[in-house]
Amino acid sequence: MGRHSCPVKQKLRKGLWSPEEDEKLLQYISRFGVGCWSSVPKHAAGLQRCGKSCRLRWINYLRPDLKRGTFSQQEESIILDLHQVLGNRWAQIASQLPGRTDNEIKNFWNSCLKKKLMKQGIDPNTHKPVSNNACVHGKKMENFEKDLDFFSVNNGGLMLSSSSSMENGSTRDAFLSKSVCDPLFLVEYQSGIDPIGYNSNLLAQHHETNYETSLPNLACLDHQTADFSDHSGSKMTTNSFMINEGRESSSTTNSSNMNTSLSAGFQPMTFEGEMFQLSGVDVKSEQGCVGQWQHDMHDVQVNNASDFSICPMGSLPGEYTDHVFHHI
DNA sequence: AAAAACTGCAACCGCCAGATA
DNA sequence: CTATCTGGCGGTTGCAGTTTT
Numbered sequence: 001m002g003r004h005s006c007p008v009k010q011k012l013r014k015g016l017w018s019p020e021e022d023e024k025l026l027q028y029i030s031r032f033g034v035g036c037w038s039s040v041p042k043h044a045a046g047l048q049r050c051g052k053s054c055r056l057r058w059i060n061y062l063r064p065d066l067k068r069g070t071f072s073q074q075e076e077s078i079i080l081d082l083h084q085v086l087g088n089r090w091a092q093i094a095s096q097l098p099g100r101t102d103n104e105i106k107n108f109w110n111s112c113l114k115k116k117l118m119k120q121g122i123d124p125n126t127h128k129p130v131s132n133n134a135c136v137h138g139k140k141m142e143n144f145e146k147d148l149d150f151f152s153v154n155n156g157g158l159m160l161s162s163s164s165s166m167e168n169g170s171t172r173d174a175f176l177s178k179s180v181c182d183p184l185f186l187v188e189y190q191s192g193i194d195p196i197g198y199n200s201n202l203l204a205q206h207h208e209t210n211y212e213t214s215l216p217n218l219a220c221l222d223h224q225t226a227d228f229s230d231h232s233g234s235k236m237t238t239n240s241f242m243i244n245e246g247r248e249s250s251s252t253t254n255s256s257n258m259n260t261s262l263s264a265g266f267q268p269m270t271f272e273g274e275m276f277q278l279s280g281v282d283v284k285s286e287q288g289c290v291g292q293w294q295h296d297m298h299d300v301q302v303n304n305a306s307d308f309s310i311c312p313m314g315s316l317p318g319e320y321t322d323h324v325f326h327h328i
Numbered sequence: 329a330a331a332a333a334c335t336g337c338a339a340c341c342g343c344c345a346g347a348t349a
Numbered sequence: 350c351t352a353t354c355t356g357g358c359g360g361t362t363g364c365a366g367t368t369t370t
Contacts, residue, residue, distance in 0.1 A: 016338070038355065056339065091358060107337055
């Protein structure tokens, strides 16, 4: 029995919630707000449910911002992409899909997407063709990091890009395998969580309007180190960065979740299109705007930039300074 | 028409980590 | 430092509705 099981002192109901119970919980929440679930049974008159059950009911059903209904094609592909990187981290996946709960996504995955992939001969755990799985496991973490040439941010989802050292697919395999198996994988995807349980990052916001122009979730690369290479595959050892998570500054909108700046000490460099597929993003240094990513743009040259930020297009220089890339 | 099998989904269980006493 | 509480998470279960036999 887990420590967190519902207490049995009081006779508490289990099973499906009745409309009356929903009403009582809603009344409680409208009066006391969300939080301190353990006190709900005390304060919500006549509601004989444990706090944990109340929390779940609120998050999965009563919350006003839930979308419900069938998943769109777009949502489906987001889930597939994210699952490829994150594995069964449903809460983190849900944080990228506004209005969807982890439970909902988990159910959708287990009842639908998993079968779909298997039908296509793809292993739902590795996202690889079923016959190709054997070599993946057992590759050491150090090797991944060594071999990991760069990340690609594509449609808001983290992807590995192909490069010379990935030609045989081993690094990618290892990466994907690791992401599924290791709960402390080097990429932390989530950038922030709002008080009602999921974040309000840019992907979420732009998703509703124009997915193609959403900013990459660079915040997800926080506290991690990665080696980058140029497009030809030769290693650019001077271009390794520590990418730190930023915090939303009070003067900016939610989009500051995505602010990123790179700090001193690296050579002028080119970000290849396959590395970051960004759009609607300005690249600013202290000198002002030094570049701009547009949809399908392949190269952005950043010259003499000792410090620059990746910001929403049209924002002011220096407005976004939250995320700092440290050259190692 | 009835029983069996299947499916989707809401809810529960047990573990973990962080906060607090 | 330890014990306890609490929120959060992923895995699993069980029920109700639907489809198939």
